[in-house]
Amino acid sequence: YFRRQLAHNLRLRYVPRLVFKFDTTFDDADHLDDLLRRKLGRARSENA
Template structure:
């Protein structure tokens, strides 16, 4: 059984992804991907999780660009969602991809060390 907030979250995901594909005019917004949307049960807030290709500077620039486009994005959501109240938008960088990459890196290091240890014996 879907909660209404989950359905709204899916719709917000589609809308924001579409806006990013069309291209927001802010040059700070790089190659960004929306990884998830969580809408509160009362529909007042939508936290949009994103990742971006690049270094910390690219992440900060993209987050600043997204935050400055928040009003435009919210207006576009209002046009498409047909809700009495359009959720406030909160952008959060999704660290799960960084964590996953770090785990992969550590596992590769362990494998390399095990391989070298077995050669030494």
């Protein structure tokens, strides 16, 4: 469906195959943020 719509709207004869992949970028960034916050929290409590 999407390829047909793209071909029609862009006036292309051949449209590349579309591949959709789940994006985990936000989950990965959230995990890294959590790790950094824990590490910084420990460092602050050790320095107090």
